Amino acid sequence: MLNRILNRHSINGRLFMLFLSSMLALLILVSFLYYQKTKEIIHNKISDMAEKNISQTVGLFDLMLEGYDSVTKSFNSNNELLSLLQQRDKYDIEMFSAANERAITNMLGAIYFSRDDILGIHVISNNGKVYNYERRFAGNVDLNYSSADWYRQIIQLNGRMLWFGISQGSLINSMLKTDPVFVFGRQLYDLNNYKPIGIVLIETNPDRILSALSNVTISPNSRVYIVDKNNNVVASTVPVDPENGDKPDMPSFAGLPRPVGDDIVIDNQTDQLIVAANAEMADWTVYSLTPQADISAELVQTRLYLLYVSAAVLILSIILAGLISRNIASPLKLLIREMKQVETGNFRGAVNVNSFSEINSLVSSFNRMVKRMDELIERTTLSSISEKNAELQALQSQVNPHFLYNTLDMIYWMLDERENDRLGRVILSLSHMFRYSSDWEEASKTTLGKELEQMRHYMTIIESRLEGRVHAEIEVDENWLQAPMPKMTLQPIIENAVKSGLEPLDRPGVLRVYTEVNQQARELRVVVEDNGVGISEERLIELREQMKEPAFGRRGAELDSGDGTTKRRGIGLPNVHRRIVLLHGENYGLRIDSREGEGTTVVIVMPLPYERGDKHS
Secondary structure, three states, X not given: OHHHHHOOOOHHHHHHHHHHHHHHHHHHHHHHHHHHHHHHHHHHHHHXXXXXXXXXXXXXXXXXXHHHHHHHHHHHOOHHHHHHHHHHHHOOOHHHHHHHHHHHHHHHHHXXXXXXXXXXXXXXXXXXXXXXXXXXXXXXXXXXXXXXXXXXXXXXXXXXXXXXXXXXXXXXXXXXXXXXXXXXXXXXXEOOOOEEEEEEEEEEOOHHHHHHHHOOOOOOOOEEEEEXXXXXXXXXXXXXXXXXXXXXXXXXXXXXXXXXXXXXXXXXXXXXXXXXXXXXXXXXXEEEEEEHHHHOHHHHHHHHHHHHHHHHHHXXXXXXXXXXXXXXXXXXXXXXXXXXXXXXXXXXXXOOOOOOHHHHHHHHHHHHHHXXXXXXXXXXXXXXXXXXXXHHHHHHOOOOHHHHHHHHHHHHHHHHHOOOHHHHHHHHHHHHHHHHHHOXXXXXXXXXXXXXXXXHHHHHHHHHHHOOOEEEEEXXXXXXXXXXXXOOXXXXXXXXXXXXXXXXXXXXXXXXXXXXXXXXXXXEEEEEEEOOOOOOHHHXXXXXXXXXXXXXXXXXXXXXXXXXXXXXXXXOHHHHHHHHHHHXXXXXXXXXXXXXXXXXXXXXXXXXXXXXXXXXX
């Protein structure tokens, strides 16, 4: 069965492949569009979430840095502290210096405990006096601080805040080199004369910074960096090796896009999603770098879902393609099988299907065509039998026709020598009639003109025999004289009209023959009308019934004179009617109407010749 379905030369296989290909194309297109739309939605969703997170984070950074900035500014606004620092440098009296140092340390402690995230406060005067307030290992100051980079950077900024970021260990306490701290500082000035009197360096717990950075992460593999304007990493979520303090490899930020002002940059054109925003307070840029593979992790589930759905739809498409193709092809196979039966000559079969309207219409047309062909073959066969019967009847009526023709010609010339014109015309007409009725070389077809000529010969004999009691009127349009018709059509009708209708009259009889044309029905009508005794209603009904029955196998039909006493055999009206029906179809033939005592009308209905009819219509 599968081989038959997949056979590309069969209509079943082609319909199956066409439907399946269409379904697969539609499935691929819908899946692709769905996947692309889902991917776009997920990316937009992640981008919006990342933008929101980084915006909140830089806003939090600015708030924290403003708080730290306020702490350092509180040193410059503390006149008592600044005065003690200046006195401590000016007077080197031990007792006085110890008191000042305790007062300075107490002030530093007050600031230290004002916030819970401060780990250490270091104040260094211009004369090198160091004041510290720390939780542990206080006073272990690196004596070479003056040559350190961080010290020179604070001095160079002339009182502006310097954010060092997260440092692995304290910058000034040599005993605290392992724990990370967030460091910032600035130079202290006497606001009265704006002269520097020292620096302040504060170290805080970096957990708040790192916690804020973790809010920016999108996936476990996301990395967040705080970068200064020189592309130096200030802080990051990448852990540092706690044993040796080694920092992992940092990416290069020189080629990454930088936001301008309050703008947020989102770039997903590379192998990672880049989100960046500025923390204006410190002139920093926060970068969030997330691998695209992590972002696409959610798409994996979508791809699996599409895969399962596609497989189910594919199986369903194969089943539907098979059912639909078989539903369409099965009636056509039955039709082809019946066509092969018709090829062998079997016209009795019929195809019965219940399918699509187009196929049902095709099958119905085929059944009608086969039925019509069977009827035409049967009609042709019956017509041939009828012709043979008529020919046999004509042959049976002949006894040595050539001898009869010669004898009639001899009688005609003998009468002509004796100047008996009337009898000569009768003999001559009889000779023509015998010659016409016995000539079957052209089978059964003739023309209306030849039939009328045969009628004239017959009427010559009748008019002579009845001595003027009957005469014929012929009013036939010459345009229809070449109209084809079966041979011996008019004479049986004329003979029946004369014998049964006009001879019994006690008054002159008239036989009229004329033609009518019905252009709408495309019919040529030859009307034979007499004013004879007519036919009784019972006999007329019987005659019409006889015309409905096949007349083959019978030598002729009985022609009644009307009183039921006179009978004869001949070709007969039913025979003539059946020959016309077999030749032209059921819509044609003889139409008989009669009224007893008034006359009879016989109408020969034949197809209107197209060329002749079109020419003269």
